[in-house]
Amino acid sequence: MAAIDTAVATIHLLFAGLWAGSVVFVALAVLPTATAGELNVDPLRTMASWLRTVSRASSLVLFLTGGHLAGAQYTVESLVGTTYGNLVIGMVALWLLLTGLVEAGTGRLLSGLDERKVRSPARSALPFFRAAALVACSLLVVGGIIV
Numbered sequence: 536m537a538a539i540d541t542a543v544a545t546i547h548l549l550f551a552g553l554w555a556g557s558v559v560f561v562a563l564a565v566l567p568t569a570t571a572g573e574l575n576v577d578p579l580r581t582m583a584s585w586l587r588t589v590s591r592a593s594s595l596v597l598f599l600t601g602g603h604l605a606g607a608q609y610t611v612e613s614l615v616g617t618t619y620g621n622l623v624i625g626m627v628a629l630w631l632l633l634t635g636l637v638e639a640g641t642g643r644l645l646s647g648l649d650e651r652k653v654r655s656p657a658r659s660a661l662p663f664f665r666a667a668a669l670v671a672c673s674l675l676v677v678g679g680i681i682v
């Protein structure tokens with residue numbers, strides 16, 4: 536593997552861990568605390584907008600670095616015709632799903648927080664984040680299998 540590909544794979548892995556870890560933390564710790572009414576509007580808004588920024592940046596970085604790795608290591612034939620290639624295509628589908636779920640979840644949360652509500656937006660965002668946490672963990676499993 537060329538040095539540039541090693542650097543790109545390391546950045547890919549860093550952002551994968553950052554994104555997945557943040558989503559799981561929000562699903563398992565932040566939103567359950569908010570649905571119990573134990574978080575105020577302002578700190579929750581800070582956390583939600585931090586997550587949205589991290590998620591958008593990670594989504595872009597993973598798309599670009601993943602595209603580079605796929606271009607460097609695969610051909611169209613090997614993407615379509617081998618198990619590892621199929622797993623890379625699966626990674627792209629899960630990436631799209633994860634991006635959409637986090638966007639929908641943070642969108643719901645932030646618009647409820649704008650009305651100074653906490654519990655109901657946290658409750659409506661929770662299923663999106665639970666699904667996103669599952670998808671994020673599946674992506675790490677797929678990455679582990681590919682490597």
Ligand code: HEM
Binds near residue numbers: 606608
């Ligand atoms: C459009 C989006 C993506 C593309 C095109 C993509 C593509 C790839 C490719 C080509 C590899 C290397 C495969 C190999 O070595 O044979 C890889 C590895 C990996 N991907 Fe992705 N990926 C994407 C998104 C993601 C996301 C969203 C995550 C997790 C949140 C993720 C996690 C990983 C991990 C953990 C590895 C193994 C470690 C590494 O090589 O960095 N990927 N990906």
